[in-house]
Structures are given as structure tokens and as C-alpha cells.
Amino acid sequence: xxxxxxxxxxxxxxxxxxxxxxxxxxxxxxxxxxxxxxxxxxxxxxxxxxxxxxxxxxxxxxxxxxxxxxxxxxxxxxxxxxxxxxxxxxxxxxxxxxxxxxxxxxxxxxxxxxxxxxxxxxxxxxxxxxxxxxxxxxxxxxxxxxxxxxxxxxxxxxxxxxxxxxxxxxxxxxxxxxxxxxxxxxxxxxxxxxxxxxxxxxxxxxxxxxxxxxxxxxxxxxxxxxxxxxxxxxxxxxxxxxxxxxxxxxxxxxxxxxxxxxxxxxxxxxxxxxxxxxxxxxxxxxxxxxxxxxxxxxxxxxxxxxxxxxxxxxxxxxxxxxxxxxxxxxxxxxxxxxxxxxxxxxxxxxxxxxxxxxxxxxxxxxxxxxxxxxxxxxxxxxxxxxxxxxx
Amino acid sequence: xxxxxxxxxxxxxxxxxxxxxxxxxxxxxxxxxxxxxxxxxxxxxxxxxxxxxxxxxxxxxxxxxxxxxxxxxxxxxxxxxxxxxxxxxxxxxxxxxxxxxxxxxxxxxxxxxxxxxxxxxxxxxxxxxxxxxxxxxxxxxxxxxxxxxxxxxxxxxxxxxxxxxxxxxxxxxxxxxxxxxxxxxxxxxxxxxxxxxxxxxxxxxxxxxxxxxxxxxxxxxxxxxxxxxxxxxxxxxxxxxxxxxxxxxxxxxxxxxxxxxxxxxxxxxxxxxxxxxxxxxxxxxxxxxxxxxxxxxxxxxxxxxxxxxxxxxxxxxxxxxxxxxxxxxxxxxxxxxxxxxxxxxxxxxxxxxxxxxxxxxxxxxxxxxxxxxxxxxxxxxxxxxxxxxxx
Numbered sequence: 001x002x003x004x005x006x007x008x009x010x011x012x013x014x015x016x017x018x019x020x021x022x023x024x025x026x027x028x029x030x031x032x033x034x035x036x037x038x039x040x041x042x043x044x045x046x047x048x049x050x051x052x053x054x055x056x057x058x059x060x061x062x063x064x065x066x067x068x069x070x071x072x073x074x075x076x077x078x079x080x081x082x083x084x085x086x087x088x089x090x091x092x093x094x095x096x097x098x099x100x101x102x103x104x105x106x107x108x109x110x111x112x113x114x115x116x117x118x119x120x121x122x123x124x125x126x127x128x129x130x131x132x133x134x135x136x137x138x139x140x141x142x143x144x145x146x147x148x149x150x151x152x153x154x155x156x157x158x159x160x161x162x163x164x165x166x167x168x169x170x171x172x173x174x175x176x177x178x179x180x181x182x183x184x185x186x187x188x189x190x191x192x193x194x195x196x197x198x199x200x201x202x203x204x205x206x207x208x209x210x211x212x213x214x215x216x217x218x219x220x221x222x223x224x225x226x227x228x229x230x231x232x233x234x235x236x237x238x239x240x241x242x243x244x245x246x247x248x249x250x251x252x253x254x255x256x257x258x259x260x261x262x263x264x265x266x267x268x269x270x271x272x273x274x275x276x277x278x279x280x281x282x283x284x285x286x287x288x289x290x291x292x293x294x295x296x297x298x299x300x301x302x303x304x305x306x307x308x309x310x311x312x313x314x315x316x317x318x319x320x321x322x323x324x325x326x327x328x329x330x331x332x333x334x335x336x337x338x339x340x341x342x343x344x345x346x347x348x349x350x351x352x353x354x355x356x357x358x359x360x361x362x363x364x365x366x367x368x369x370x371x372x373x374x375x376x377x378x379x380x381x382x383x384x385x386x387x388x389x390x391x
Numbered sequence: 392x393x394x395x396x397x398x399x400x401x402x403x404x405x406x407x408x409x410x411x412x413x414x415x416x417x418x419x420x421x422x423x424x425x426x427x428x429x430x431x432x433x434x435x436x437x438x439x440x441x442x443x444x445x446x447x448x449x450x451x452x453x454x455x456x457x458x459x460x461x462x463x464x465x466x467x468x469x470x471x472x473x474x475x476x477x478x479x480x481x482x483x484x485x486x487x488x489x490x491x492x493x494x495x496x497x498x499x500x501x502x503x504x505x506x507x508x509x510x511x512x513x514x515x516x517x518x519x520x521x522x523x524x525x526x527x528x529x530x531x532x533x534x535x536x537x538x539x540x541x542x543x544x545x546x547x548x549x550x551x552x553x554x555x556x557x558x559x560x561x562x563x564x565x566x567x568x569x570x571x572x573x574x575x576x577x578x579x580x581x582x583x584x585x586x587x588x589x590x591x592x593x594x595x596x597x598x599x600x601x602x603x604x605x606x607x608x609x610x611x612x613x614x615x616x617x618x619x620x621x622x623x624x625x626x627x628x629x630x631x632x633x634x635x636x637x638x639x640x641x642x643x644x645x646x647x648x649x650x651x652x653x654x655x656x657x658x659x660x661x662x663x664x665x666x667x668x669x670x671x672x673x674x675x676x677x678x679x680x681x682x683x684x685x686x687x688x689x690x691x692x693x694x695x696x697x698x699x700x701x702x703x704x705x706x707x708x709x710x711x712x713x714x715x716x717x718x719x720x721x722x723x724x725x726x727x728x729x730x731x732x733x734x735x736x737x738x739x740x741x742x743x744x745x746x747x748x749x750x751x752x753x754x755x756x757x758x759x760x761x762x763x764x765x766x767x768x769x770x771x772x773x774x775x776x777x778x779x780x781x782x
Contacts, residue, residue, distance in 0.1 A: 104559070
């Protein structure tokens with residue numbers, strides 16, 4: 001990448017993060033009455049739903065703390081992060097340590113814990129906020145949540161379930177991914193802890209079991225023995241999820257100076273773009289049946305903002321770690337498609353959900369799944385990668 | 392409607408039912424090894440998933456038994472219906488009487504009961520099959536399932552749940568609808584039972600509580616006191632569901648000779664088409680926020696086959712029960728749009744899921760939600776309505 005291109009990308013990421021994305025969330029999402037954040041925000045930022053999704057509370061608190069720590073040391077980010085941290089600590093933990101999926105605006109439980117998603121982002125938020133404030137109590141709490149989450153990801157217990165136990169179980173790509181993502185973050189916030197072996201095992205689980213190099217695909221669900229069941233779930237690829245896993249693994253290989261780990265992560269990136277890139281309309285498809293059978297999800301061919309955020313991070317990482325020109329071409333192609341379709345030129349921030357042809361399907365800026373996270377995280381990670389590329 | 396038009400519609404419904412739809416399901420869905428029906432069928436009928444969804448087993452067994460009873464007394468329909476009945480009785484009931492949501496192809500439980508949907512269609516299937524065969528044991532079983540279902544719909548218990556009890560509860564349009572639908576069917580299969588009061592109460596619940604004549608809308612979810620919570624669920628309209636409820640209520644008014652019930656059902660039909668008809672591309676939208684805020688569901692603007700089947704039935708009913716010309720115009724508009732977009736000219740039957748613009752989103756003929764039910768039921772009900780219009 002030319003230094004001119006690096007400079008221009010840096011300017012754009014910084015400007016979008018600090019001048020567009022964060023102002024949108026600071027202005028519209030903060031609940032000044034009960035604490036925490038609204039995330040059901042319409043196009044113009046108006047609140048269309050007041051329930052609070054626990055993982056989005058953690059994600060926003062992490063984002064704001066990280067911006068404070070790494071990008072822009074302004075009090076408003078720290079203060080607003082604190083509102084999320086307090087809400088998490090006060091309302092979102094069940095007595096047994098599990099975290100609810102959602103609560104009312106004033107913190108009454110709505111949906112029971114059903115996966116470690118809430119815990120994983122609470123852990124990140126607590127650790128990052130502890131780094132910003134030096135609050136050792138918060139760091140201790142983050143360590144406890146991390147331990148709990150690892151235990152529950154391995155041996156689910158205490159979760160609300162509607163599946164019948166024992167008939168069929170899948171190993172989910174999401175499980176080693178949340179462990180790897182959280183472990184890598186904990187390592188930077190808690191230098192005394194022994195996170196490297198945890199990250200290594202999670203990266204191995206992702207690249208060993210879920211990646212099938214014969215079929216050149218990453219599978220979301222595996223049978224317990226690692227085989228691929230011939231079911232819609234067993235054939236499912238989620239290219240955005242896979243490229244997110246790819247950059248987690250690149251980061252792992254980068255930190256441990258492990259070129260073979262990086263090489264395998266680059267394979268994942270290449271295959272996932274091969275499977276996911278929509279040759280008809282451009283952009284990355286959300287869900288694909290690897291054998292070309294019909295996916296179960298009605299939204300399979302939609303274009304989601306986060307898929308594109310994750311691909312842009314993964315491709316910048318690939319540019320940094322590999323000399324090959326193809327990654328820069330892919331990066332430019334994905335970024336160009338994303339910028340042509342996702343940004344809302346009227347009210348700022350990005351739309352989250354487009355039809356296959358790139359037209360806007362949902363006007364919302366946030367909801368149950370979209371909050372202040374993937375887009376700003378893309379900017380944050382990109383700025384640090386571009387900074388290394390410049391040097 | 393002119394008698395020529397009635398004749399042509401009759402021919403088309405009959406031909407599509409017996410010459411296209413039923414042959415497709417008889418050929419591709421029957422599991423000759425384990426009994427029951429596959430419903431995950433791709434465009435050409437090939438099986439892409441082998442799990443069995445309990446409510447779709449009941450729906451297909453009902454459809455085939457009803458065709459045998461009312462349209463075409465061929466042994467193949469009865470025999471194939473029996474395979475579904477046997478599968479339901481052998482594998483789909485939990486010990487406490489609740490029915491699973493899904494099981495494996497050989498009948499091992501996969502997903503726990505979470506609503507009375509499975510029971511409601513098993514009840515219909517058992518009763519209709521009892522009518523075909525004179526099997527009193529089956530009718531007794533249908534009566535028991537109907538009683539259980541009514542109890543559970545009123546006071547949910549024994550269901551797998553992930554919501555936290557007590558914080559928020561909704562009254563769901565689906566609850567009185569399944570009761571009304573099943574009660575009306577039971578009445579024809581079990582003339583000795585006292586179903587009329589049950590149907591009347593359910594119709595009153597639908598038209599009284601869920602229909603808001605000031606806002607000219609039918610609401611899917613109500614607060615326990617009947618008010619409309621200002622939440623995405625509280626603002627949700629499902630026009631296809633509402634028009635289905637409308638024809639159940641027209642049928643009720645028709646049977647009880649109650650013009651005021653019919654008049655209110657016609658209002659529901661008119662308002663739901665007003666809310667649901669897509670002025671941009673034609674067809675009926677799946678889910679709409681009555682206040683124009685963003686719906687929570689990514690698939691909100693898709694066009695689903697069943698929505699259009701239900702609207703066609705409701706509009707034919709309206710033509711029969713009301714002299715107003717507008718219903719025939721609406722009927723023709725909806726049928727024309729449906730026929731221009733849903734039928735698969737290559738492999739027969741209808742696609743289930745279209746994008747907003749009418750292009751095919753999913754190639755599948757069936758899955759977890761689409762089976763041998765809405766399309767053939769439209770034909771079956773239409774044939775009986777057209778028969779009455781002719782006389």
C-alpha cells in the first residue's frame with residue numbers, strides 16, 4: 001500500500017470514528033435516567049424500543065473505553081462508558097453469575113441467559129474500563145467473568161434451552177471465537193495473567209476443526225467428532241463470521257510470531273471471500289450453504305454491515321502481514337462496495353441491513369444486534385494497523 | 392362474480408390442487424422408511440434436510456385427509472395421511488401430553504414444545520382422519536389434544552421458555568386463532584361436541600381485543616390489560632395473520648348467521664390490506680410496524696406465499712358474504728400478483744419466499760415453516776366457497 005493511500009485511509013477512519021459514529025451514539029443512545037444504552041435507534045437516532053440488550057451494553061462500554069485508551073483521551077468517552085459498566089454490574093448478572101440476554105430500560109430481566117455472548121462482552125468492557133481507570137476491582141471482576149465464560153462455553157449449564165438434551169449437539173464456531181477474542185483482549189488489559197495458552201487452544205480449535213481445506217470452507221457447526229453432518233446447519237457457512245475468526249487468528253499468529261498460523265488464517269480469508277462475495281450484486285452474502293442447497297434463513301442473501309466491517313479489518317491485517325497485492329485489491333473492493341451502500345448520508349452512521357441488491361432493507365441504525373460496536377471497532381483496529389503499516 | 396369467472400376459478404383451483412400441488416408432495420415428501428413427511432424440499436423436490444417438524448406433520452396429514460373427505464376420494468391420499476398420523480402418535484408426544492416442535496427423521500426428539508402449534512395441527516389431523524376412517528379412537532384422541540391445547544393456550548405450562556417469568560407478558564393473536572381454527576374444524580368432525588361457545592369466545596377475543604378500530608389495525612401482541620405497549624412487538628402488525636383471522640371470523644359469522652361478526656371481520660380484511668399491500672412493488676408485506684417505525688425482523692418486507700394464500704381465501708369469503716364489488720377487485724389483484732410471482736413454472740408448486748420486488752429469495756419448496764398446507768388449503772377452501780357462489 002502506498003504511503004499516500006495509508007495516510008488517506010487513516011484520515012478517513014479517524015474522521016468517521018470521531019466525527020460521525022461516536023457522536024451519533026453519544027447523542028442518541030445514552031439513557032440519562034436509568035443508565036446504560038438504548039440501541040433500538042431509528043435512522044435519525046430516535047429511540048423506537050427501550051429494552052436493553054446486555055451484550056450491546058458491554059460492547060458499547062468496551063468501544064468507548066478503548067477509544068479513550070487508544071485514540072482520543074476525552075472525558076466524555078470515559079464517562080459514557082461508565083454508564084454502561086454501572087448498568088451491567090447493577091442489573092445484568094443473575095445470582096448464579098450468568099448474564100441475562102436482555103432487560104427492561106430500568107433493569108428488570110426479560111430474556112434468560114442462553115449463551116456466553118453477554119458475558120464475553122461484559123468481560124471485555126470491564127477489562128478495558130479497568131485499564132482506563134486503574135480500578136483493580138473491575139479487573140478482578142473481568143477475570144471472574146472470563147473464567148465463568150470459559151467454563152460455560154465448554155460445558156453449557158445454567159442456560160435456558162429449548163433443544164432436547166442428548167439427541168444432537170453441534171460444536172459451534174462462535175464458542176472458540178468468543179474465547180479467543182476475549183482472551184486476546186484480556187492479555188492486553190491484564191499482563192500478569194496467563195492468557196496465551198487459552199488463546200492458542202482456541203485458535204487451534206477454529207483452524208483445526210472448523211476449517212476444511214479440502215472443501216475450502218469454514219463450517220459454523222460441527223458434529224462432536226468434528227465431522228460435517230449433512231444437515232442445513234452442518235452445511236452452513238457464515239462468511240462474515242469466518243473472516244472475523246480469520247483476523248483473530250492473524251492477530252494470534254502476529255503476537256506469537258507464528259507464520260503458519262497466519263498462513264492458515266489467510267486461507268480462511270480467501271476461501272470465505274470466495275464463498276461469500278456476491279458475483280451478481282457485489283458485497284458479501286450473510287449465510288451460504290456450502291453445497292449450494294437452500295439455506296434455512298430467510299435473510300441469507302442480505303448484506304449486513306458487520307460482515308463488511310470484519311472483512312475490511314481482516315483484509316487490512318492481510319495487507320500488513322503478507323506482501324501479496326491481492327489483499328489490497330480485495331480490501332479496496334470490499335471497502336468501496338461498503339462505502340457505496342452502507343453510510344447514511346443524511347443522518348450519519350451506517351445502515352445495518354441491505355437487500356441483496358444493495359438497497360436499504362431496514363432504516364434502523366441499531367436494534368437487538370446492531371449497536372455501537374462493529375463499525376467503531378473497525379475504525380479502531382484499522383487505525384492501529386495503518387499506524388504499523390506507516391512505520 | 393360472473394358465473395363464467397366462478398367456473399374458471401374452480402377449474403384452476405382444482406387443477407392446481409390435484410394436478411400440481413398434491414403430486415409434488417406425494418412424490419417427494421413421503422418417508423417410506425420411518426414414516427411421516429420430509430418438508431425440507433428443494434425446488435426440484437430433493438430433500439435437503441431430514442428433520443421432521445411436528446406441526447408440518449399434522450398439517451400434511453390434515454390436508455390429505457380433507458382432500459380425501461371432500462375433493463377426491465382416492466386411496467393414495469388416505470394412505471399417505473395415515474403415515475403422518477402414525478408418525479405423530481408414535482414419536483411426537485412427550486410423556487406429559489405436550490408435543491415436540493421437531494424430531495429427527497426416525498423420531499428422536501430435537502426441539503422441546505414451546506407453543507401449542509404442534510398440538511393444534513395434530514388435533515385437526517386426528518379429527519379429519521377419524522372422519523375419513525370412522526376410527527372412534529382417533530376422534531377421542533383428537534378431543535383430548537384439543538382439551539390440552541385449550542388449557543395450555545390459556546395457561547402456558549410445560550413449555551420450554553427463555554423469557555424471564557413475570558417481567559412482561561403479551562397476549563398473542565396466535566392463541567385465540569389456533570383455538571378458533573381448531574374448534575371450527577372439530578365442530579365439523581365431532582358433531583356431538585359443544586364447540587360453538589369455544590369458537591364464539593375465541594372470535595370475540597380476536598375481534599374485541601386485537602382489533603383497534605380507531606387505528607384501523609390488528610395488533611399481534613397486547614399487554615395483559617388489552618392496551619398497546621409502545622414496543623416493537625406492541626406495534627407489530629402481521630397482515631397475513633390478520634387476514635387469516637378475518638376469514639376464520641367470517642366463517643364463524645357465516646355459521647352462526649351473525650352479520651355483525653362478518654362486518655367486523657370485513658373491516659379487519661380491509662384495514663390489513665391497507666396496511667400490508669406494498670404500493671411500491673405490489674404483493675403483501677410480511678410484517679409492518681403500525682407507527683412506521685423499523686420492524687425488528689430482517690425479513691419484514693419479504694413476500695411470503697402463505698400471506699397471499701390467506702388473503703385469497705379471505706377475499707373469496709368476502710365476495711361470497713358481501714355484495715360489494717371492491718372485494719372482487721381486491722381478490723383479482725392479489726391472485727394476479729401471486730400467480731405472476733410464486734408458481735415455479737419448471738418444477739411445479741410455489742416458491743415460498745420472495746424479495747420485496749417479487750424476485751425469488753429462497754429456492755426451497757419447503758422447510759421448517761412451509762409444508763403441504765397453506766397452498767392446498769387455499770385450493771380446498773376456495774373450491775367450497777366457489778361451489779356455494781355457483782348455487
